[in-house]
Amino acid sequence: MKKMNNNGQILTWVAYALALALAPLVFYKGASLSILSQMGIMIIFALSYNMLLGQGGMLSFGHAVYAGLGAFFAIHAMNLATDHVITLPVSLIPLVGGCAGMLFGILFGYVTTKKSGTTFAMITLGICELVHSSSLMFPEFFGGEGGITTNRVIGAPFHGLTFGPQIQVYYLIAFWLLICTVAMYACTKTPLGKIMNAVRDNPERAEFIGYNTQRVRYLTLIISAFFAGVAGALSAINYEIVSAENVSLTLSANVLLFTFIGGSGYFFGPVIGAVVGVLLTTVLSGYTQAWQLYLGLFFILSVMYLPGGLASSIMQNLQLLRHRQFAMVWRLQSVVVALAVLALAGFAGLTEMLYHRNFEADSGPAMKLFYLNVDIATAMPWIISGLILLSALAGIHLLKPAMHARRIAAASAIEDAQKKEYA
């Protein structure tokens, strides 16, 4: 890929900072502020996860351990500050979480990074289960089932900042998000970041040029655990509660799902993934109880058909745009996307009716489906939904070869153009 020039890069960062600053002014209704805060935390967490998955090629099932333990240390620090045992402003609490996360990264990473690939994945799973089970065994520190609670308003207001209102917490999260994003991006440009990629792509060659791959993986994990800890501490500030849920496999799995859906191959992939993921889990779970099925299927489909994630398909289209080849594909592509939306609608209709029939039988056969009143005791809504789903799928299936051919033609056109440029 062509290297972006310096001006473009600065522009991107300024736009990113502006987006963070302006987001609460645009989305101010209802729960959107708390959703934005949640997204900010998840973006840091997913970016730190992608240091392992995307940059280091290490598939971890236990990343919540570092965020969760960071959160526990952060919440204890906040409680100590409230009791005047230590003096620490809330705005620096994320550093406590980061250091705690890093400490456990040093401890657990020593064991986990001895291996790579599939075995690494399973060991991280084991560590996650270990920490999760232990957290229930030591209620003094972890608070048992109920967790540890705190009050984020500590001490006298600093220039009017108490961090009581959600908007102040959002800007605290946004501030740390910006710092962490810049720091993590900078990490990818360091020699360590480069050798991380080398270890990911070909560990054997990396060893031949004199690098200890295990050490590189270990360092990567420690840095990544630091940022995970920052994310954990921010969640402690945001929710004012930390429980065993924070070190669970569920959270580890979520960050993996989000990162992969967003696209682990690009630095900004996890940002997209975290935004989409939080929307899917918080907003969708408010509308339907089948949201886990949708999330799971969405993940499976992206593994099968979009292995580079959303980021890679955005980048592909951007590249086509830049080389003026977009016209070749966009019509067909929009038809396919429209058919996919149609298929989703048909599938969602069937699923919602099925869930209603099996879990809400008490409320009778009448239900609301996409603003329509349907009676699931009759066959009509099932047939219509099924027909929509099947015909949309058939359409996609028929268009697939043509779509593939267009993409290849566009790619070869770009290649020709590039050859001419060099010649």
Added chain:
Amino acid sequence: MEFVLITLLNGLSYGLLLFMMSSGLTLIFSMMGVLNFAHASFYMLGAYLAYAISSQFGFWPALVFAPLLVGLAGMLVERYALRQVQKYGHISQLLFTFGLSYVMLELVQLTWGRVAVPYLIPAGLNGALFTLYSTDFPIYKAFMMAVALTMLGSIYLLLTYTRIGLIIQAALTHPDMVEALGHNVPRVFMLVFGGGCALAGLAGVVGGNAFVTEPGMAATVGSIIFVVIVVGGMGSLAGSFFASLLIGILVTYAVALDYSLASLLGKIGLIVTPSTPGFAVLNLTIASSAQILPYVLLILVLIFRPKGLMGKREG
């Protein structure tokens, strides 16, 4: 003595159940290099199918047909999904099965509800087989052990003495050569994946009524069987056998022992009170830490013997 013997028997039967699950996982991993994350979900599916079949036709048809159906589901998954993902590498295949475990859980809940189903031990297998001192040993536990051992024997015979077994073994090390000799290697892989899933289904049939058949059952054993195959050595069937027994016996003994460091110190005259430093650790009983023992074992094995108990290759 009574405690030692009866706990050993209980541990063995739990260990053998773990082996039924981990053997399929190990077979799939060693043949195809795919870590099947949804393996425990196939175990769950086996238990639920067995419940559905046994409530209509009785337990014995369920014992035969539930694993076959699970195996069929496994083959379909391999044929129509895993094979498509293969071109993106093993990590993508792992991620696929991971997503599959989510979807299977939701589908099982959608079909059979979110609470446990009453899948019971058949009347013929209820009751005590023999009485050891004063404790009864149930017939069903012996039955579980017999099923597991029969399965172990049949896998061994199948892999070493039959034609298909030899082709499977050859496909494991030299897939290209086997293909060149005219065998359909993808179909062999499909059979292996289906077979492995069927073994997990079989474990579900006999384990589902020994424990509880509920949507959470996949998550309870899921992590343990991964520990088993890492501790035993990735891809080693014998290793997973010994690791299953080890973990089964270890956990069963630990659950029954209500001692803590504090009670040990109390024996030698040191009284531990809540004000003693490190009280939380000292007061922890072995029984309450039984849950984490497999994971502690995993870490110890990785530090002192990274390739696992009987593994041949470094991961």
